[in-house]
Amino acid sequence: MSKPTILLIDDEERILRSLRMLFLSNYNVRMTTDPHEAIRILKTEKVHVIVSDQRMPVMQGSELLRIARDTSPATMRILLTGYSDLDASIASVNEGEVFRYLLKPWLADDVKSAVAEAAAIAEASFSVHSVDLKSVQAGVEHKKPRVLIIDSEEATSITVREILGVRCEIVWAYNAQMAMEELAKQDVSVVVSDLMLGETNVAYILKTIKQLNPQTQCIVVTSFNDTSRLIELINQAQISRYLPKPVGKNLLARNLESMLERFNLLRSQPALQNRQAVAPISDDHEKMQSGNFLGMIGRLRARVAA
């Protein structure tokens, strides 16, 4: 089998030369300092993984990755940046829909394993992306989607109800316990969640959701702004959207629609669900919380089944 192709973009050539050496033996390495050249390569070649810098003179990395999504949807997108600013990380979720958000300086092994995982996933999705996804989807009948809102206040759930009406089953959980019970009951298509419920950080719930059902899509709606937490949520929860609170109705409506659509797509094409594979939880406390959460859900489900 031929080597997978990796495309590297950074305005600093030394970064490119350095990364190239890392991947030279196992990949067909393409690299450029020019994002427009990168787009041209994506159009003409089969690229498994694109690894881009964020801050570049001609174009931001998140913008390049957004274009990559349209140009070559099967290509897995990774951002490698030395600058952790909030706007960039939000754009990398909402526009770039990145698989991983990696920071400079990086550990060689981390970047290698992220790229290897991405390359394998890309290889599997090339075949799926070659069929017409729209037509596949149209043929599938779905049961009523379920949307779970996790928020200590009702405002967001009211907005969601206004948007979706009776098309979906909408449940509102205002604490972690309720969220757990709802997640235990039945599959959830889309979760709309804040990061804090009062004083409680509920990031661990979001980081656990893909383990319950890899098809569930997460929209974070929050006024909470912390770049390093967001980067963790990208890598370890693969959240699909990060929206400001209070959220505008139109903005939320647009994103809910596309997330419901994506949920359906993944349901019909499970091969694609790995594209949102999560990285292991890094924080020890959260790891424990997540384990407990899964355990309790398991017990609840067993009781319901019995």
Added chain:
Amino acid sequence: MGQDSTGDKEVFAREMLALVNPIESIAPDRTVAEVAELFLNPDYAKVLSLPVVENGLPLGVISRYRFMDMYLKQFARELHGKRAIRHYINEKPLLVELDQPLAEAALHVAEHMQFPLTEDFVITRHGKYLGVGFVMDLLKAMEVRMRANTEELNGAYSRLKSSQLALVQSEKMASLGQMVAGVAHEINTPLGYVQNNVAIGQELFVQVREMIAGYEALVDNLLNEQATDEQISGQMAQIARMRGELNAHEMLGEMQGLMADSLYGIGQISELVLNLKNFSRMDAAATEAVNLNSCIESALNIGRNVLKNKVEVIKELGDLPRMTCSPSHLNQVFLNLFTNAAQAMGENGQLRIRTWQDKDSIHVSVTDNGKGILPEHLTHIFDPFFTTKPVGEGTGLGLAISHQIILQHGGEIRVESSVGAGTTFYIRLPLAVGESSHTDSTVLTEQF
């Protein structure tokens, strides 16, 4: 009448009331002789004059002085003694209404007082007689009041000074915060490839060492008479396999390039760290003879992060002599100007920095092609807290502090701007650093 002014009057009245000596007044038809007796009464020992009042309204005063004047004349007692006092009074005494601030009363008294001081003033309320006021008391009250005022003023002054200090500190922290975030990014890029190159080198090192060991074993065996052909061909096969896995020649060549890159990166990191160190010596008591161009370079280096990627920097730096100044403070000024410029420009920003010298001054101009400053804002941009930027982005202190720093250096800063076209800041710093500006800079170091 509004609630407020009544309230005020009560406060005034309290201050004024302390001045009132409720001395029993004299009816106008008392005789001169009687009044003369009164003056001898110990109750009236302190008074200079006695009030003459009819139906509560003050008609005038009669002073001790007037009596002395009169009685020095022959037969005065006989001539005037029986007559009513009303014919001898000063009908225009100094009247002071109770319902007024102390300071106003003092002013009124001072303006109408007669020298030598022969009369007390009469205090009234709504025109009615209330009592007698002594000028000395009024002066004393004013003095107390002024002492309190001075203390208040001093207090206010030191509070102002310390809050200014806090402000300066907070702007410094804000710009330091921005700077650190920026520098962290600048360092992360070279750190990224240097670290990666070393990791690659380490792996390559292991592979090359194995390969050399293989070659050595082969050479040993070739020299060893007892080695069998099978052994040797086995070793050769192993080496061939290793060569297949690792193109040592090419890899080492590449590695050589990465080593050079790494050295370059380390140089960059050192430079940034040095700059940061120079730059952040803001509280060092440093007046130093420096070339201003190097301050600008250093500020550009630190501000690279805000400027990079969207701003083209054009430097036209003239030959400058060294000047004695506080480089860390001037760095802060330049960084402020560059940051503001960067924030005012979108894509295709151009920042032009010029320096030149004339007879006695050094000049710096910083020009951007950003959005410019509205005419109605121009007069405010040097005011503390004036900002048009959202919270978190602007403190409104950058230019206020820059202005201060330039003033402390005996120089001036001014601005020209046209909306939509851009902005230029001009700085002039006098070259001749006399004693005064030297001490100024010392003061400045203490303050900031």
